[in-house]
Amino acid sequence: MSFATQTLRTRFLSTLEGIGDGILTVTTPEGSRHRFGTTGPEADLQIRDWRLLRRLALRGDVGLGEGWIDGDWHSETLETTLSLALRNLGQLAGWGEPGRLAAWRMRLTDQLLRRNSRRGSARNIRAHYDVGNEFYQLWLDPGMTYSSAIFAPGDDLERAQARKNARILSRLAPGESLLEIGCGWGGFAEAAAERGHRVTGITLSPAQKGYADARLDGRAEVRLQDYRAVTGRFDNIVSIEMIEAVGERYWPTYFATLRERLAPGGRAVVQAITVPDAEFSVYRQRSDFIRQHVFPGGMLPCDAAIAHEAGRAGLRVVASHAFGQDYARTCRIWSERMLAARDRIGRLGYDEGFLRGWQFYLDGCAAAFATGRCDVVQVELAHAA
Numbered sequence: 001m002s003f004a005t006q007t008l009r010t011r012f013l014s015t016l017e018g019i020g021d022g023i024l025t026v027t028t029p030e031g032s033r034h035r036f037g038t039t040g041p042e043a044d045l046q047i048r049d050w051r052l053l054r055r056l057a058l059r060g061d062v063g064l065g066e067g068w069i070d071g072d073w074h075s076e077t078l079e080t081t082l083s084l085a086l087r088n089l090g091q092l093a094g095w096g097e098p099g100r101l102a103a104w105r106m107r108l109t110d111q112l113l114r115r116n117s118r119r120g121s122a123r124n125i126r127a128h129y130d131v132g133n134e135f136y137q138l139w140l141d142p143g144m145t146y147s148s149a150i151f152a153p154g155d156d157l158e159r160a161q162a163r164k165n166a167r168i169l170s171r172l173a174p175g176e177s178l179l180e181i182g183c184g185w186g187g188f189a190e191a192a193a194e195r196g197h198r199v200t201g202i203t204l205s206p207a208q209k210g211y212a213d214a215r216l217d218g219r220a221e222v223r224l225q226d227y228r229a230v231t232g233r234f235d236n237i238v239s240i241e242m243i244e245a246v247g248e249r250y251w252p253t254y255f256a257t258l259r260e261r262l263a264p265g266g267r268a269v270v271q272a273i274t275v276p277d278a279e280f281s282v283y284r285q286r287s288d289f290i291r292q293h294v295f296p297g298g299m300l301p302c303d304a305a306i307a308h309e310a311g312r313a314g315l316r317v318v319a320s321h322a323f324g325q326d327y328a329r330t331c332r333i334w335s336e337r338m339l340a341a342r343d344r345i346g347r348l349g350y351d352e353g354f355l356r357g358w359q360f361y362l363d364g365c366a367a368a369f370a371t372g373r374c375d376v377v378q379v380e381l382a383h384a385a
Contacts, residue, residue, distance in 0.1 A: 008053040011094075018091035022084035043081040046074045065289035068360045069353050078359065079332065082367035133185070133211050134348055139337035144185035144211070147241040147271060148327035148376045157333050160326070164271075165191040168238055171319070171380055173267040175235020181227045181257075182242025186212030186220070192238075193219040200234070202227060227257055234261055237268040241376075243306075244273050248284060248299045255313035258381065268315070268381040270306070273327070273374055277304045294361050303377065310381055318380040327376045328369035335362040 013034060016024065022040035027033050028047050052072040055063030067073055075081040085092060140146060141158040149160030150167060165188050172178070176198045183189050183201025185208050192199050199220035203209050212222045227242075237258055246254045258268050275283045280302040291298050301309075307317050338345070338358060345355060368374040 005050045005053070008057060009050060012053050012056075015092060015094065019084070019088050020091060021087040022080075024081070024084055037084075041080050041084065043077045043084045044075050045081055048072055048074060062287065062289050062292050065293065065357070065360050065364070069357045071356075079335075079363040079366045079370075082364050083371050086367055086371045086373050132348065133207050135345060135350065136185075138341040138344055139334050143187040143190075145187040146184055148273075148323065149330045150323055151326050151329060157330070160330070161187070162191070167321075168240070168269050168271070168378065169195055169197075171267065171269055171378070172236040172238075173265060173382075175263065175266065177234045177263075178236045178238065179230065179234040179261055181230075181237065181239040182245070183212060183222060184208055184240075186215045186222065188238065188240060189220045189222070190216060197236070200230075202230060228253060230257070230261055232261070233263040233266075235263050235266050237262055237266070238270075239268070240271040241273060243270060244298050244300055245295060246299070247297050248301075251301070251305070251309045252312060255309045255315060258310075259313045259315050259383065262315075262381075262383065264383060266382070267318070270379045270381065271376065272306060272379060273300050273376050274306070275300050275302050275374060276372070277302045279373075280305060289364065290361065293357060300374070306377075306379055310379075311384070314384050315381045316384045318382050320380070321378045322375050323377075324369045324372065324375035327374075328366045331362050331366035331369065335359060335366065338362065 009028075013026070016026065016034070016036040019037040021037070023035065023037040023042045024045060025033060025035050025042070026045045026047065029050060049072040052063075052067040055067045055072065057063075059066065068078075136144060136146065141149075141161050143158060143161055145161040145164075148164065149155075149157060150164040151160040152163060155163065168188070169192060176196065178192055178197040178199050180189055180192070180199060180201040183203050186201065189199045189201045189212065193216065201212065201220055201222045202225040203212070203222065204224065204226065206224060209222055209224045212220075216222065239258075243251075243254060258270075262268050283300070303320065310317060338355070342355060346352075365374070369376070
């Protein structure tokens with residue numbers, strides 16, 4: 001072991017002495033075991049290569065995810081381990097943030113190379129959603145809904161996703177015409193059409209459009225179209241977890257589009273993943289694993305940002321419903337279903353690194369929602385005057 005690695009090892013293990021919420025058992029590449037913390041959920045961290053510490057020192061939480069993908073570390077309790085890290089961020093200072101140069105490079109990538117211009121949005125969306133419908137079919141519910149469900153006692157994932165769609169539909173204003181911005185594989189559009197709505201759904205993913213067209217079979221119109229290119233007015237607008245892909249610099253355009261496309265007396269329902277208001281100023285100045293490796297060009301709003309941007313556009317928040325713990329459960333189920341389909345995913349041509357990346361993403365999201373680092377809200381908007 002080099003002197004530099006020995007120094008990082010000593011500093012890392014010393015930092016873990018500060019864990020105050022949870023119990024972490026660390027196994028080193030040499031096989032030694034260390035136990036940190038005294039109370040709370042138990043988690044394990046198996047370091048397989050000390051280069052993990054260099055990744056953490058250089059790239060923070062992004063390096064943690066990259067190290068997981070490359071097998072530098074493992075855990076049999078991944079969500080619990082990531083939750084423990086989130087609950088003890090104050091004690092783990094120096095290991096969760098990237099170095100200054102790496103942070104600058106990642107921000108440059110986010111802001112310039114992955115801008116959500118009309119061309120950039122199409123490229124960014126396809127990078128995530130066009131990995132193959134067959135892959136998503138193996139772990140989403142039969143309705144192919146890729147957003148948080150709302151659970152009631154006894155619900156399985158399919159029933160909870162139907163409950164989420166039903167809640168949105170119950171919050172709409174009278175009127176038949178409905179625009180869905182970011183229609184995915186057509187699950188909500190199908191539910192809305194069954195309720196008598198005349199649905200226009202838009203997506204930037206050719207794979208999603210093909211699937212939705214076949215599924216809906218003329219019961220709704222599905223367009224391969226940017227939200228900024230839509231014309232006309234609609235009695236209602238629904239946008240389920242699409243705002244995260246808009247990008248902060250385009251939020252004014254997004255909310256202005258909602259106002260311009262929403263008929264007088266209409267209602268817009270936006271389901272959004274959010275970060276806490278108090279943490280938004282820090283979050284917006286940095287990058288993270290999801291923006292670097294999962295959703296290029298992505299950016300989460302906070303409740304205050306949604307209200308502010310809506311107000312600037314001439315809309316007002318009528319109501320808001322938060323259900324972050326339901327998203328933790330949704331992500332947990334997705335991860336379990338995906339790992340159960342590991343062999344079938346491999347036969348589709350995806351390698352182990354691909355699967356580990358998705359596991360880190362889904363378990364990391366479950367941890368973020370479970371610990372309150374993220375939330376999900378259904379925000380109802382109407383014209384301000």
